[in-house]
Amino acid sequence: MNILLTGGAGFIGRWVMKKLLDDGHNVWILDDLSNGRVENIAEFQDRGGFRAFIKGTILDEQLLEELFNSKAFDICYHLGASINVQDSIDDPRTTFNNDTIGTFNIMEHCRKHSVKVVFMSTCMVYDQCTDEQGITEQHPIKPASPYAGSKIAAENMVLSYYYAYGLPTVVIRPFNTYGPYQKTGGEGGVVAIFIKNKLNGKDLNIYGTGTQTRDLLYVEDCARFVVEAGYSDKVNGETVNAGLGRDISINELAKLIVEDENRIHHIEHIHPQSEIQKLLCNSSKAKELLDWSPVVTLEEGIRRTEQWIASTNLI
Ligand SMILES: NC(=O)c1ccc[n+]([C@@H]2O[C@H](COP(=O)([O-])OP(=O)(O)OC[C@H]3O[C@@H](n4cnc5c(N)ncnc54)[C@H](O)[C@@H]3O)[C@@H](O)[C@H]2O)c1
Numbered sequence: 001m002n003i004l005l006t007g008g009a010g011f012i013g014r015w016v017m018k019k020l021l022d023d024g025h026n027v028w029i030l031d032d033l034s035n036g037r038v039e040n041i042a043e044f045q046d047r048g049g050f051r052a053f054i055k056g057t058i059l060d061e062q063l064l065e066e067l068f069n070s071k072a073f074d075i076c077y078h079l080g081a082s083i084n085v086q087d088s089i090d091d092p093r094t095t096f097n098n099d100t101i102g103t104f105n106i107m108e109h110c111r112k113h114s115v116k117v118v119f120m121s122t123c124m125v126y127d128q129c130t131d132e133q134g135i136t137e138q139h140p141i142k143p144a145s146p147y148a149g150s151k152i153a154a155e156n157m158v159l160s161y162y163y164a165y166g167l168p169t170v171v172i173r174p175f176n177t178y179g180p181y182q183k184t185g186g187e188g189g190v191v192a193i194f195i196k197n198k199l200n201g202k203d204l205n206i207y208g209t210g211t212q213t214r215d216l217l218y219v220e221d222c223a224r225f226v227v228e229a230g231y232s233d234k235v236n237g238e239t240v241n242a243g244l245g246r247d248i249s250i251n252e253l254a255k256l257i258v259e260d261e262n263r264i265h266h267i268e269h270i271h272p273q274s275e276i277q278k279l280l281c282n283s284s285k286a287k288e289l290l291d292w293s294p295v296v297t298l299e300e301g302i303r304r305t306e307q308w309i310a311s312t313n314l315i
Pocket of ligand 1 (some may be wrong): 012314
């Protein structure tokens with residue numbers, strides 16, 4: 001198939017790209033490099049299916065028009081977005097423009113050209129989990145940050161194209177994802193930051209009490225889920241979760257990574273009002289519709305991530 005992958009130079013996009021190439025597709029990446037990097041996809045440049053990397057933004061309607069007119073895309077995997085909760089609080093306009101308006105632009109072109117859309121939403125749209133069954137797709141949502149609010153708005157537009165136009169669309173909500181190629185600086189994910197600090201002999205800082213929990217999904221499991229959602233007609237018009245099905249407090253995660261408790265400190269939370277206290281995924285719908293379940297344990301995923309961070313100069 002001919003596939004447009006937005007955000008393909010980013011962390012998860014890079015792994016989605018790999019899986020799509022492994023599966024034999026032709027892939028065009030559109031990424032403005034606001035948070036992605038060409039190094040993430042450099043190793044794919046010589047592979048037959050890698051058709052082009054286009055540096056550009058989903059806010060550029062002219063560029064989208066030319067792209068959709070000149071290529072007969074079958075699927076658009078739409079991952080391009082502003083992803084940082086704190087950035088969205090400091091500057092909501094940028095996140096709203098990229099995540100909501102940008103998604104609307106993508107939807108319009110996919111509608112005109114009858115292209116299936118896989119929309120990458122996030123677990124951050126949910127209210128906190130209150131039981132051990134985990135969060136199903138019926139769980140209440142709560143726009144606790146402009147990032148979550150922008151994604152919820154975009155989700156609704158994506159599903160409206162299914163109902164109003166019969167366009168095949170699916171909303172997917174992966175839980176917090178980690179693994180090789182995630183940034184290890186302040187912009188990165190908690191696993192990457194903790195491992196980088198451990199390897200550099202630095203202490204680990206936890207925002208708030210550290211009792212908040214996360215369901216951590218290894219990036220190759222995440223990418224397989226994303227890609228499968230594009231292949232299956234069963235998920236059209238649906239919202240589907242994916243996570244490990246195990247949550248861990250940030251305190252326990254820090255101990256698992258650094259072992260020495262003297263190297264763990266608690267500091268004042270920068271956005272306590274937008275914190276979600278417990279996130280635990282129930283992925284039974286993904287299992288039922290896509291026959292998807294995660295295969296990489298948290299311990300194995302951390303091991304692979306640490307090995308990668310130790311071997312690279314990327315930050
Ligand atoms: N990392 C996670 O834990 C997680 C979990 C669930 C969902 N998601 C979603 O998955 C997607 C990928 O996230 P990620 O963690 O790989 O982040 P990332 O920042 O590495 O990837 C996003 C990519 O989109 C690009 N981008 C941003 N604005 C753009 C624009 N206007 N036009 C074109 N490209 C643009 C960035 O340069 C970046 O390469 C996002 O939609 C995010 O909301 C992430």
